[in-house]
Amino acid sequence: GAVVSQHPSRVICKSGTSVKIECRSLDFQATTMFWYRQFPKKSLMLMATSNEGSKATYEQGVEKDKFLINHASLTLSTLTVTSAHPEDSSFYICSARGGSTYNEQFFGPGTRLTVL
Amino acid sequence: DQQVKQNSPSLSVQEGRISILNCDYTNSMFDYFLWYKKYPAEGPTFLISISSIKDKNEDGRFTVFLNKSAKHLSLHIVPSQPGDSAVYFCAAHTNAGKSTFGDGTTLTVKP
Numbered sequence: 001g002a003v004v005s006q007h008p009s010r011v012i013c014k015s016g017t018s019v020k021i022e023c024r025s026l027d028f029q030a031t032t033m034f035w036y037r038q039f040p041k042k043s044l045m046l047m048a049t050s051n052e053g054s055k056a057t058y059e060q061g062v063e064k065d066k067f068l069i070n071h072a073s074l075t076l077s078t079l080t081v082t083s084a085h086p087e088d089s090s091f092y093i094c095s096a097r098g099g100s101t102y103n104e105q106f107f108g109p110g111t112r113l114t115v116l
Numbered sequence: 117d118q119q120v121k122q123n124s125p126s127l128s129v130q131e132g133r134i135s136i137l138n139c140d141y142t143n144s145m146f147d148y149f150l151w152y153k154k155y156p157a158e159g160p161t162f163l164i165s166i167s168s169i170k171d172k173n174e175d176g177r178f179t180v181f182l183n184k185s186a187k188h189l190s191l192h193i194v195p196s197q198p199g200d201s202a203v204y205f206c207a208a209h210t211n212a213g214k215s216t217f218g219d220g221t222t223l224t225v226k227p
Contacts, residue, residue, distance in 0.1 A: 004159070094159075
């Protein structure tokens with residue numbers, strides 16, 4: 001199957017700093033990428049949908065100025081958590097969809113963010 | 117309003133027996149359903165899917181059943197293996213392109 005990578009896999013930062021997470025589709029062109037957040041013992045919460053070359057569409061309740069999403073190319077999307085606070089600590093997962101696999105999303109391995 | 121529900125947060129099964137994971141949905145616009153498997157600290161991986169025009173899809177030990185009138189789908193794993201122990205998410209998809217996930221069911225297969 002298609003491969004999606006995320007970097008970094010784990011990051012610890014101080015409160016007030018910004019953190020950038022990269023999501024790459026390695027062997028296919030992702031027309032659409034999704035960013036999820038997973039809370040403990042909870043499902044994946046969709047944060048935003050991004051299409052290459054256009055602005056991301058944020059889900060209700062997600063602050064677009066805090067979670068900046070850029071989908072500059074068909075293989076790369078970035079999520080920047082700006083002025084991170086401890087409540088932003090979570091597991092962030094991206095997924096990508098493209099080509100003939102329209103209905104299927106390929107997920108990255110996730111990024112564990114801990115804000116001290 | 118949770119449109120996709122997995123009412124059993126956990127399931128424990130003996131190795132070699134059948135595992136049945138259930139999922140209910142409320143939105144009749146969903147036209148494609150998927151099951152994902154997730155290990156701790158990893159992203160979900162696709163397992164099996166089914167289109168709304170079908171009622172069954174089989175892939176090796178995994179079979180997904182869809183009952184549209186009941187808005188219910190289930191994933192059957194037989195025979196269950198210890199390596200199947202993971203969290204299983206069902207997801208429902210509309211033609212608008214967005215997937216909605218259930219809360220997941222943690223499957224434990226005991227040797």
